Every structure is written in C-alpha cells, then in structure tokens.
Amino acid sequence: MGVGIEVKNLNAWYGNNHTLQDINLHIPANQATALIGPSGCGKSTFVRCLNRMHETNPIAKVEGSVHIGDLDVYNDASPVEIRRRVGMVFQRPNPFPTMSIYDNVASGLRLNGFRNRRVLDEVVERSLKHAALWDEVKDDLKKKSGASLSGGQQQRLCIARALAVDPEVLLMDEPASALDPVSTAKIEDLIFQLKSQYTIVIVTHNMQQAARVAERTGFFLSGKLVEFDTTHKIFTNPGDKRTEDYITGRFG
Amino acid sequence: MMANTQYKAGKANHWRRFLANHLASGLAVASTIIVVAPLVAILLYLIYKGASSLNLNFFTQIPRPVGESGGGMANAIVGSAVLLGLGSLLGVPLGIAAGIYLAEFGRGGRLANFVRFTADVLNGVPSIVMGISVYALIVLPQKHFSALSGGVALGIMMIPTITRTTEEMLLMVPNSIREAALGLGVPNWRSVLSITLKTASPGVITGCMLAFARVAGETAPLLFTAFGNNFWSTSVNEPIAALPLQIYVYAISPYDEWHRLAWAGALVLIVLIVVSVALVRYVTTRGVLKGAS
Ligand SMILES: Nc1ncnc2c1ncn2[C@@H]1O[C@H](COP(=O)(O)OP(=O)(O)O)[C@@H](O)[C@H]1O
Ligand SMILES: [Mg+2]
Numbered sequence: 001m002g003v004g005i006e007v008k009n010l011n012a013w014y015g016n017n018h019t020l021q022d023i024n025l026h027i028p029a030n031q032a033t034a035l036i037g038p039s040g041c042g043k044s045t046f047v048r049c050l051n052r053m054h055e056t057n058p059i060a061k062v063e064g065s066v067h068i069g070d071l072d073v074y075n076d077a078s079p080v081e082i083r084r085r086v087g088m089v090f091q092r093p094n095p096f097p098t099m100s101i102y103d104n105v106a107s108g109l110r111l112n113g114f115r116n117r118r119v120l121d122e123v124v125e126r127s128l129k130h131a132a133l134w135d136e137v138k139d140d141l142k143k144k145s146g147a148s149l150s151g152g153q154q155q156r157l158c159i160a161r162a163l164a165v166d167p168e169v170l171l172m173d174e175p176a177s178a179l180d181p182v183s184t185a186k187i188e189d190l191i192f193q194l195k196s197q198y199t200i201v202i203v204t205h206n207m208q209q210a211a212r213v214a215e216r217t218g219f220f221l222s223g224k225l226v227e228f229d230t231t232h233k234i235f236t237n238p239g240d241k242r243t244e245d246y247i248t249g250r251f252g
Numbered sequence: 253m254m255a256n257t258q259y260k261a262g263k264a265n266h267w268r269r270f271l272a273n274h275l276a277s278g279l280a281v282a283s284t285i286i287v288v289a290p291l292v293a294i295l296l297y298l299i300y301k302g303a304s305s306l307n308l309n310f311f312t313q314i315p316r317p318v319g320e321s322g323g324g325m326a327n328a329i330v331g332s333a334v335l336l337g338l339g340s341l342l343g344v345p346l347g348i349a350a351g352i353y354l355a356e357f358g359r360g361g362r363l364a365n366f367v368r369f370t371a372d373v374l375n376g377v378p379s380i381v382m383g384i385s386v387y388a389l390i391v392l393p394q395k396h397f398s399a400l401s402g403g404v405a406l407g408i409m410m411i412p413t414i415t416r417t418t419e420e421m422l423l424m425v426p427n428s429i430r431e432a433a434l435g436l437g438v439p440n441w442r443s444v445l446s447i448t449l450k451t452a453s454p455g456v457i458t459g460c461m462l463a464f465a466r467v468a469g470e471t472a473p474l475l476f477t478a479f480g481n482n483f484w485s486t487s488v489n490e491p492i493a494a495l496p497l498q499i500y501v502y503a504i505s506p507y508d509e510w511h512r513l514a515w516a517g518a519l520v521l522i523v524l525i526v527v528s529v530a531l532v533r534y535v536t537t538r539g540v541l542k543g544a545s
Binding site: 051053056080081082083084085087088090092094095096097098107108111112158161162165 | 426428429431432433434435436437438439442443446447450451453
C-alpha cells in the first residue's frame with residue numbers, strides 16, 4: 001500500500017546554488033502527483049531529496065524534513081533503508097547491462113542478500129506483470145540481456161526492477177521523455193494501474209501527460225513551489241499568474 | 253532550385269568521398285598489417301628455430317648437466333607457473349582494490365592523486381631495479397633465494413597496470429548504472445563490487461591479462477629472487493626454475509644444443525602465454541549474454 005508524503009521547509013543546495021527554497025507540500029497516498037516546471041527549476045532535485053539520492057552528490061546539502069508515512073526520512077533511518085521503501089525510475093532507462101532480464105528484476109532483492117529461488121521467481125514474474133512487460137519477455141527471461149530490449153521495454157524493465165523490492169512510493173523523473181509516443185502511452189497506462197498500490201510522484205515537462213495521469217500537480221519555478229493543487233484546478237483555473245503563463249505556454 | 257544545387261553538390265563530392273573512403277580503409281588495413289607483422293614474424297622464427305628441439309622429453313625432464321645431451325625444461329615450466337600464480341595472487345587483488353579506490357572512493361582526493369602518481373612511477377621502474385629491491389627486502393633478511401621472493405617481485409610489477417586499467421574501466425561505467433543500484437537501496441560497497449566492477453569486468457580482466465603476459469616473460473626481477481634451479485622444486489621457500497631464466501642461461505651458454513633448447517623454451521613460453529590468456533578470456537566471457545554491451 002502507498003503512504004502519504006509530508007514535506008516541510010525543505011531546502012537543498014548544490015554547492016552555493018540554493019536549488020530548492022522552502023518547499024512545503026503534502027503528497028497524498030495512492031495517487032499520482034505530477035511536478036511540472038521549466039528545465040532547471042529543481043524538479044529532479046526535489047524528488048531526489050525524497051529518497052535521499054540528493055546526498056550521493058558530494059557537493060549537495062539538504063535541510064528541512066520529509067515524512068513518508070510515519071517515517072522521518074532524514075532522522076529515523078539510513079539512506080539505504082529509505083531507498084528500499086521509495087523506488088525510483090530515471091529519465092534514461094538504466095538497466096544493468098551485464099544482467100539478464102530476470103537478473104535485472106531480481107537485483108534489488110539479491111543485492112540485499114535475498115536468495116530463495118522460488119520466491120525470487122514469483123517476485124520477478126509479478127513485477128514484470130505489474131510493469132506490463134511479462135508477455136513480451138517471458139520466453140527469454142534468462143537468455144536476453146536487459147540492454148537488448150527497446151527503449152520503452154527497458155524503461156518498463158526499470159519499473160519492474162523498482163517494484164520488485166516492494167516500495168511504498170515510486171518516484172519517476174521524466175520516465176517517458178526519452179521514449180516514442182507508443183511507449184509513452186504504455187508508461188502512462190501503467191501509472192494508472194500502479195497508483196492503486198503505490199504513491200506515485202512523476203516529474204514531467206509534458207503538461208498533457210500531467211493532466212492525463214495525475215490527481216494533483218505542483219508547479220515549480222526557480223527552486224520554489226509556486227502552486228500545488230488538484231490537476232484540474234491547475235490546468236483550468238490556476239491561482240498564480242506565473243502558473244497560468246507557464247501552462248498557456250507564454251514562457252519557459 | 254534548392255534541390256537541384258544540392259544534387260549537383262552531391263555529384264561533385266562523389267569522387268572525393270569515394271577516394272577519401274578508400275584511402276581511409278587502405279590506411280587502416282596497412283596499419284593492421286604493420287601491427288600484426290612483427291608478432292607473426294616472431295612466432296614463425298621461433299617455430300623455425302625451436303620446433304625441431306621440442307619433444308616429449310622437453311616437457312617431462314629436467315636439464316641435464318653440461319656434456320650430457322637431451323634433457324628438458326619441465327621444472328622451468330612448472331616453476332614459471334608457480335611464480336606467476338604467486339605473482340597473480342598478490343598483484344591481481346591489490347591492483348584491482350587500488351583501482352577501485354581511485355575510481356570509486358578517492359576520485360580527485362589527495363590520497364588518490366598520490367596513489368595514482370605512485371602507480372605511474374612504479375610502472376616506470378626498470379624490472380632489474382624491482383629485482384634488486386625485492387632482493388634487499390626479502391632475500392637478504394631470509395638469507396636465501398626463494399620462489400616466494402620471485403612471486404612478490406612479479407606481483408608488484410603487475411600492480412600498476414592492473415590498477416590503472418581498473419580505474420579507467422570503472423570510470424567508463426556510466427553514473428546512471430551506479431544511481432540505479434543506489435536507488436534500489438543497495439549499499440554503496442555492494443553496488444561497487446556487484447554492479448560497477450561487474451559491468452567493467454571485461455576491461456578489468458584485459459588489464460590483468462596484460463599485466464600477466466608482461467611479467468610472464470620477465471627475467472631480470474627473477475635473477476636475484478627466484479634465482480633458478482636445475483632440479484625439481486615447487487616449494488615457495490626454495491630457489492625455483494623459471495622459463496625466462498632457463499632461456500637466458502641456455503642462450504648465453506657456448507653450447508649449440510643449449511641454444512636450440514633456448515629457442516624451444518622461448519617458443520613454449522610464448523605459446524603458454526597465449527594459451528593462458530585465451531583460456532582466461534574464454535572462461536570469463538562464457539556466461540556473457542547476447543546483446544550485452
Ligand atoms: N549534479 C549537479 N551539480 C551541480 N548543480 C546541479 C546538479 N544537478 C542540478 N544542478 C542545478 O540545480 C538546479 C536544479 O536542477 P534540476 O533539479 O535538475 O532541475 P530540473 O529537474 O527541474 O530540470 C539547476 O540550476 C542545476 O543547474
Ligand atoms: Mg530533471
């Protein structure tokens with residue numbers, strides 16, 4: 001089951017660049033929440049703060065609090081534990097090139113010491129089905145490398161890999177921006193299916209995509225969260241002039 | 253109008269492109285031949301000079317004393333295997349570990365720069381100096397020559413090549429692969445060993461084989477360490493025979509038969525290096541999947 005995310009006074013830096021400034025928002029459980037905004041406004045930085053990937057960069061710094069369910073992300077647990085509960089899908093599909101399809105999906109469990117073959121088989125099948133990839137790959141799970149799939153299939157493989165460790169939240173940073181329209185539609189369908197079980201945060205700079213998949217949308221501009229509301233409200237009757245300018249294409 | 257001029261330009265360029273294309277492939281083929289030719293020449297010459305002295309005795313017997321004819325290099329072949337085994341046991345793990353440190357943990361840090369500099373200097377140290385250093389460090393305190401000291405000398409010589417190739421290969425692994433592993437909640441050390449190093453492993457293995465092949469033919473570092481041995485010995489605490497040493501001794505001797513044996517030894521040495529490199533390649537790439545980059 002998904003859980004909600006509560007972000008309070010979140011600030012983030014890259015060196016002296018104050019990338020995120022006083023972000024406050026509540027992301028509801030079991031919904032898709034879209035983050036939009038022009039390039040460089042801090043969307044990626046924001047999602048990377050939610051699973052503590054931000055701090056893997058040596059010049060990065062974070063302040064403020066993030067709660068995922070009742071877990072205090074920055075005080076209650078190690079980054080490794082947080083990342084097991086908060087899965088992430090990146091802009092470019094990044095399957096492990098030396099691993100088979102099966103091994104890619106099983107990697108999260110295996111690398112954490114999990115070895116039971118029967119359970120792994122089950123998890124791999126379930127995750128690939130969830131990611132709507134099972135039918136396309138079930139015949140060469142162990143024969144083909146993850147890197148030999150098409151871009152869209154690779155991205156769904158990465159989603160399966162993230163789902164296999166059974167996260168509560170799924171962060172997707174422009175998951176379809178490197179894909180063709182057909183693959184993009186598949187990913188969007190998938191987001192629709194997945195939100196009954198996971199809380200989904202999706203970064204996108206495609207506003208139609210945000211409108212299609214997300215219940216809520218946040219608009220970022222220069223490191224600030226300008227507006228956060230239901231997707232319907234943001235796209236039909238935005239409360240802030242800058243949001244309106246952005247969604248009507250008047251800048252950015 | 254526009255299309256027309258483009259068409260003309262295309263036609264005018266056709267011959268130039270044709271020439272440039274064939275010139276480039278011609279140069280590539282020529283360079284390949286120039287690179288491969290010496291290797292083939294050496295091999296052919298060794299076969300010409302050495303093959304006639306190769307017989308079963310060469311692989312089963314130890315050297316005969318001066319004056320007696322016949323004998324072989326069985327002890328030297330086994331000795332070389334022991335020395336290279338010891339050297340790899342020391343050089344491969346240390347070299348790879350240092351490479352991992354440089355690429356994954358030290359990066360631009362002070363210690364990393366110092367380690368990298370040391371590796372480059374070590375790479376430039378003449379092998380005879382390496383032999384004398386190990387002589388001073390191990391042979392003198394122990395008061396006897398030994399296979400162990402020879403293995404240490406070879407192992408140290410393997411480290412810089414392995415370290416620098418490991419570092420370079422790891423740096424070629426895209427960061428997105430590391431992020432994928434960390435994003436799954438895999439601890440960093442685990443990600444480095446099971447993901448990054450594994451992804452880079454074909455290149456790392458090539459580095460190890462390069463280092464191995466290079467020290468397999470070294471004579472100088474063994475002169476004051478393994479020393480050579482005319483009798484059977486596989487003990488790491490005794491002086492031990494080695495193919496390059498035996499070739500050296502036979503080649504500078506005044507006897508024709510020993511000269512022939514030296515040629516045969518050189519041929520065997522080269523074939524053994526090629527076979528072991530090919531074997532390691534075969535074993536380590538067997539499991540690789542179709543379509544893996
Ligand atoms: N690895 C990095 N090192 C330094 N600065 C960075 C890094 N990544 C992003 N930034 C800076 O942080 C700001 C926000 O970037 P990002 O979160 O990637 O924006 P978005 O995803 O909205 O395009 C930008 O000004 C960018 O230059
Ligand atoms: Mg981004």
